[in-house]
Amino acid sequence: MKTTARNQFAGTIDAIDTGPVTTQVSVTIAGGQQIVATMTTSAATRLKLAVGKEAIALIKSSAVVLVVDFAGYVLSARNQFAGTISRLERGAVSSLVVLALPGGVNLTASVTNDAVDALALAVGQQATAVFKAYSVMVAIAAA
Numbered sequence: 001m002k003t004t005a006r007n008q009f010a011g012t013i014d015a016i017d018t019g020p021v022t023t024q025v026s027v028t029i030a031g032g033q034q035i036v037a038t039m040t041t042s043a044a045t046r047l048k049l050a051v052g053k054e055a056i057a058l059i060k061s062s063a064v065v066l067v068v069d070f071a072g073y074v075l076s077a078r079n080q081f082a083g084t085i086s087r088l089e090r091g092a093v094s095s096l097v098v099l100a101l102p103g104g105v106n107l108t109a110s111v112t113n114d115a116v117d118a119l120a121l122a123v124g125q126q127a128t129a130v131f132k133a134y135s136v137m138v139a140i141a142a143a
Contacts, residue, residue: 010055
């Protein structure tokens with residue numbers, strides 16, 4: 001599959017929680033991390049999602065927020081992945097920041113240069129990638 005989403009993680013659906021309007025789907029990816037996606041129940045039905053089915057979780061890099069200090073706060077976002085900044089590619093206005101996660105998985109965030117400077121982001125620094133379950137798209141092979 002070819003998409004503009006920088007973050008594409010192949011995995012297996014391990015949980016589905018269906019509600020009357022929305023459905024929450026958990027996909028386990030390499031390294032054992034679980035990505036949680038929320039979609040309409042009609043979309044989940046159309047995709048014929050099932051536990052054990054192979055899936056791809058897609059997250060646009062612009063939907064990923066990097067946190068370097070929680071300062072005693074907790075966030076409502078379901079997806080929070082701690083890692084180490086392995087690459088920082090500065091552009092004219094924004095930068096791509098690659099976070100190496102346990103298990104060899106890389107997650108990319110698109111961050112403004114002002115934020116890179118304000119947080120003093122640098123290769124080797126610890127950070128946590130955070131994104132809402134609504135920011136995750138789930139793809140499955142067409143039947």
